[in-house]
Amino acid sequence: MTTITNIMANSHASCDELLANAENLAVDQNWQKLTAVFESFVEETEKHFRNEEEILFPKTEGILPPGGPVEVMKYEHRQMRDLIGNLREQLGKQDQAGFLGEIETLVILMQQHNMKEEQILYPMLDQLLSEDVGTVIEEMDLT
Ligand SMILES: [Fe+2]
Ligand SMILES: [Fe+2]
Structure with a gap:
């Protein structure tokens, strides 16, 4: 069965793979x-974030308390975007040590973030949306 959890966990795996390639x-x-x-990684990650911020997270409005898990996820997206900005800067300067240091922080943050989504938020959305899951998946950009 197609679920938000499956689709979004696969998308996490693609982003992880691109980031690991970038590190190597x-x-x-x-x-x-x-x-x-790096540009492919940024593109995939931004698409993933947009699917969450514009399609998935709003579905919890009025159901989850404000300031709850969705706010934490949005805050972590901001942190990851900041790190991506730093990486772009270091790439421009060909600063290997700086780039590798920053990427390590991003890998850890992403691992923790993705685990929370895959274990808590996505299963909650699948349950919450129940028979509407298919329609919501169609709204997302999965290209
Ligand atoms: Fe996220
Ligand atoms: Fe995610």
């Missing part, structure tokens, strides 16, 4: 390929 390319100082992989 930074270790190899392959700046040209790293730039391309």
Whole structure:
């Protein structure tokens, strides 16, 4: 059965893979390929965040208390966007040590964030939306 949990966990896995590739390319100082992989990572991550912020999170309005888990997730998206901005800056300067240090922080933050969504928020949405899950999935950009 197609669920929000399955679809979004797969999307997390794609983003994780791109970030791991970026880390390896930074270790190899392959700046040209790293730039391309980094941009794909940013694009995939932004699409994922948009699906959450514009489609999924609003479905909890009036159901979950304000200031609850969704606010925490939105705050963590901001933190991740800040880290992505720093990474872009270091990539521009070809600062290997800076890039690798920042990417390590992002990997840890993403792991913790994604685990909370996969174990708590997405299953809650699947349950909450119940027979409307299919319609909500159709609203998302899954290209
Ligand atoms: Fe998220
Ligand atoms: Fe997510």
